Amino acid sequence: TALIKEIEIYRNDESEYPLKRIGLNFPVFKDGGEVTELLWDKGNTVETVIVTDESWQCAPNPLTFGNIYDGERYDANLEIENWCAPSCTYANWQPVKRNTTTNLGAISARLSLPVKAKHIITPKQITTPKNELVFDLGQNITGWFTFMADLPAGVELRVQTGELLQDDCFYRDNLRTALSEYRYISTGKKAFIRPIATFYGFRYIKFSGVADLTGITDIQAWALYSDLEQTGEITTANEKVNRLYLNSVWSQRDNFLDVPTDCPQRDERMGWTGDAQAFCPTANYNMDCGAFYTKYIRDLLEEQKRLDGKVPDVAPLLISRKPGEANPMLANGGGHCGWADAAAIVPWETYIATGDISVLKNGFESMKLWADWIYRYDEAHGATRLWPGIEFHFADWLALDGPESGFNPESVLGGTDITFLCSAYYYKSTMCVANAARALGKTTEYDVYKKRADEILDAIRREFYTAGGRCAAATQTGNAISLSFGLAPEFAREKITETLRGLLAMNKGKLKTGFLGTPVLCRALSDNGANAEAYTLLLNEENPGWLYEVNMGATTIWERWNSVNPDGKISGISMNSMNHYAYGAVFEWVYKNVCGLNPVPDVPGYKKAVIRPQPDVRLGAAKARVNTAAGYYETGWQYEDNGEVTYTVVIPFDTEAEVYLPKKDGTTEEMTLTAGTYTFTL
Template sequence: MKITSCKTNHIVNPLGYGMEQATISWIAEDTSSKKQLAAQIIVSQDAEMKTVIYDSGKTPELSSLAAELPVKLAPYTRYYWTVRVWGDDGDEAVSDVNWFETGKREDGWQANWITPEWEDKNIHPYMRKSFHINKKIKSARAYITGMGLYELEINGTRVGQERLTPYCNTYDAWVQYQTYDVTESLQEGNNAVGVLLGNGWAKGRFGTFGDLNTPYTDSFALLCELRITLEDGSVEVICSDSDWKCKPSPIIDDTIYNGEIYDATREIQGWSKAGFDDSDWEKVREFDAAGLGKVTDRLSLPVLVKETLKPVELIRTPAGELVIDMGQNMVGWLRIHIREPKGTQIKISHGEVLQDDNFYRDNLREAKAEYIYTSDGTDRVIEPHFAFYGFRYAKLEGFTEPVQIEDFTGCVVYSDLEQTGEIETSDPYVNRLFLNALWGQKGNFLDVPTDCPQRDERMGWTGDAQVFSGTASFNMDTYAFYVKFMQDVYEEQKFCDGMVASTVPTFSKMKGSESSFAGGGACAWGDCATVIPWEVYLHFGDKAILERQYESMKAWVDWIRRQDQQSGDHKLWTAGFHFGDWLALDGPIEGGVMGGTDNGLLASAYYRLSTNILSKTAKILGHTEDAAFYGALSEQIKSAIQDEFFTKNGRSAIQTQTAHVVALHFDLVQPEVRDRVLKDLQVLLKKSGMHLKTGFIGTPYLCRALSDNGDSESAYKLFFQEDYPSWLYEVMMGATTIWERWNSIMPDGKISGTGMNSLNHYAYGSIVEWMYRNMCGINPIEEAPGFRKFIIKPSVYGKLNYAKAKIKSAMGMIESGWTREEDGTLTINIAVPFHAEAVAYLPDADLLAVKGLEGLSASQDKDKVKVELPAGRYTFSYLPSRDYDMKYTIETSLQELLVTPETRKILEDALPLLLQAASGDMGFELPYSIGEAAQNADSFMFGMMFGEADLNLLNEKLMAVPVKLRTL
């Protein structure tokens, strides 16, 4: 046995993070044991674990998912801890020594905010202070924040690897500072601390809804304390104050949207080193930070260069441009080895796509997305300080030396999130789709879950964050990331009487409690307040996020209640502005943004969802009165929805795909009519040729609603569509991230528009949650969150030879995969981690025919075999009760038959008028399939197109054509 993944508040060895209490977690693995018999936690004040301040003793009560340490936390203090685990097979293990260190907590600041005295507030400053230490140093910490962004240097060396500090949050409610261990940076004797400041989220052009200038402050500002503990036990504090000095830096201009302009000829060599002569530097003054919130211990995970990419091609375009192709739409910047003469100005422009094989960036709208650098004549490696870009292609201008592709490296930048999930199938296009969603998450999880990372927006749209939160939490350990984001959500709610903003942070002065496009209060968007904490709890099993966010969740539901009460208290949500099924394809205006599903239904469905989540959360936290009240309200909303939008037999008043999807997925109808709702959804899908018409609300749940209600066949047919609109259409068109629109790029390669057309927009990547849950079968359950217990229920489909998923869950590694062998055998492989258990449902199986069940509790469950699985690895194999091999028949969609050359030729010979109808010459829509048309044989269409055709013979000819599957 070994103990791994030891974390405090879901972070490895956190330094200076905000924590009301410390909660630890770990994973036990590589053991023959199935269950944890007991565990023991020891907390000490020293790394040798000699000064013990807490010992839990050997106890069966400790959970590896979340064990709260009953230790009163002091400021500026490092705590060390270990955990020992005993297994039921007699083995045991003890972890390495882990630590966490508190920051200032509630201790006041001795430092003052400072700013340059310059009248021009756009001049970017160097700021520095020299100081002397005349004793031996034991340890030292820097506590620092700045407006808008800062980089810290001590004695000429940059401190840490974090980028874009102090990050992006609701600055008028709270301001984060960061803590750095600078013990090794300081020296006995002379020292100097230096800070470079730039624009960013708090200062500079940023925002949306037309409110784009200096959202929180118009001044560069710095707050810094160096707290130095000496060997004799004394403490010296070096503070930002009026003794600091400043000088203009080489940064001429920078903004999040436009990029950075840097003149290396203006650099001051050695500016942050000890002994530097700053006698001609200018004074600073104290800065009035009244418009900013309280300076608080950090919550943001570090933003880092998480990986690097090398370009795949250096292109000379038809227009004569020199363009680097990174081969992947990424977020970050280029690191460039430059050898240009002094005074040479180079410019790097960033874009997502080529048009007519030329560089293109019009879909970035007003964002210039440039890096302009003036060389000082030295051979060096350069990269921007305070800018990031969303791009695949970079246009290079101004180079006088021959450009060499090996001089360029793509720095991929995002929050320090551990990837925990992966999916692989036999189909390379499906694998690319998974990677597209993963890259979308990387690019948009840069401190805030943004909608897009490239154009003049990059905002934390709450709707996008909400619908993707389940997928995100399969792909990565999102707990700490979402803790910070949800803190911002609640801080914004306090300004708005409980209403949730459309974008968080809002970066807008238009804050209030009235629902509006610019303000907030929209269903699905505002419901991030309840859905995200619940998803995080479900995936990681630590209720601390529910405790943190309970008042936020309750404030949101109560805000909706007030909207209903003001509209007549019908237990429906029919008032206010809603984005609705955003960008759905069934709206009243072709190409418009508003979908065709009634917003009253969608808002009421989310009212029901959030109220139900709040009730369950209240029960978990012991708020029994709230649990009962909101539970009853949830049922009243459900009943009101049924009365308003459904007949007693289950027919929906709104005939859209999304209306039926939310009815099924949000449990809005009674069990006895679910089949009717499912059948009506199937009819709507067939009318669309098994193509989706859903938008931001319907799409995340479309395939799940089908599979969870027993129709994975239809879910797979939707999933495997390759023409517009579909997920794989994007892959076929060369996408390396998820698009904002289903037709962001047209079949001819032209971009469909520039007004709102991001090529890196993860919302529709939520299909990956269906891939984890239904394709591969891994499902967390509410009764045992954090995968303490879970369900394995895969769905097999003939267009795949295999599909498998791995998740490093909060309990350990989970695996679920299936393979269709050449002899027809189905093999299913499952791994259940230590101290967890699973219930597996083997599809299309006969209990007596399954190999691998020895010693396990198994039973027949209709067409599945149900197996109880303790921790361990399992392989099951059997001949399934149905043939998964794909065959063309008269029930196959006409669309698929017509795009397959062999079957199209058969139809041309047997049904010549069908091709004329397919070209649109006959003035009516084709049926979904020949078989469907044959069921209505007296129709004019059937008689005209099919006549006396022998459908049985046609079916035999179609079945004789082999179906070719893509493989790796």
């Protein structure tokens, strides 16, 4: 049944007569009454309402089971020929039943980008010691597989997915309870197979239920993610670093499927806030994430409204909220430092990258709600302008300096003081709100939040910094955050840098940082005169280190530094993903420090930039190309045989850049450049 309010199609010259009539083969009603002729008038709206009521009919679906964790089961014997066409002759339709229990929210405009198949890969069959029917994509992806199946009637084909091999055989135990499979029951007819309502995180595909691959052809894998334009690219003279960069980009692709998830493969796949805030600056270099993050900011806000401003650990919450039933995802309360702070950090970082003031307008309520929640917590616990770490916090998650590090390969807790980390993020989030208020012209709000931030900073310095200039949070992460967040008093920065150098030297030049320390570690070093130590971290090929993963064959970023041991055996299965983008945040440092392209917060969107490359002969050469909101920038360098460095700078039309180029004698060449392409050898 259709209710037609107005229908008209006129010529471009607004003629009195319609260009054509619309033929309809179903009853037409106007204002509730049946008519026999189509009425024409000069409106400009076409509205059709299709009423779904008990007159609709249904039948069993060939898709008998499906969810994103366990996959799908499809019984082709339940297919109804021409089921959606008037010519369908199926006789066993049953009336539908009205659902009177589900409460749906208000319909709103779609914010999210469409999810699309962005890459198609033809996998190669491999031989395993168990003679399994296994295919290797050569790349860990998020998506699905397709193939043609011409199998005997009644055959049940099972397809499983996995991220890595063990002893050269198919493996999937690190997926935990997720079945991550596809089952197909054949009718004996040739069919095109493709999952309908699920996705998988995988590199390997295993077929079973058949003796061989007879009848199974045209196997392909499709990488799915939100329709994001890749705007950034990094290339260096080190192929392992180039592979690491690709791993970072692929982990972003694989985890940016509508929601910025932690991982795409196991029984989780949720929008974890800690991962999102850690990787956000890097993500905004790699891709145009404005629309993507605008949607995620809305997800955060909708959850905050239910929690008095507190931010849950994941958004959106995926567990149904039944009246009177506790939500399992809220059992630990949310509101965790470095995780919940995504509400303030993601809008601010995205605004700096895009220059789009609407990002702040849309995100300001969420930012304020979160900063106010911490402030109320502080007020309720002594009003010290510190955020006391007296409850559970993920903190420097998966750091290698925690109480069980060295004893338990699956340890998760880091060793940095919790109150320090909480208070550091209390300050950072409050400053994000103050800066956003200033950008939005909200003078009163700016004064309120800037005053709070100043009080927090003063309290942190009194609590955690000695008169001699040492940080009481005496870990790699504590010292790196001291420098990166601007917490350390100016007189103490040199001593804290030396302390951080010493901690690295004690660990043979290797890191011990986790989810909060790793994104800022290399930047803290390079920004404070320890550029060589930052490069040593990047180029280290032993565990723990980024290139260790590359040497072990990783094609995405691992969740843990030790996800796979040197013998190729997985280190544990309780929480071990081969596709987490958080540690890929090192490429913020590569963009900003190695290659030197920095946005200017007061002139967002790269209308103005600071170009300050910090080369190292061990890398040989590096170049960043970024298509920003203001146009195409390029900045790179290459060592020559005589020890000099050739710098290349490209600046887009109607922009300018302050450029600082290190010279061979240790001094710096400073200049202001407008649009153009420049080459300097110094």
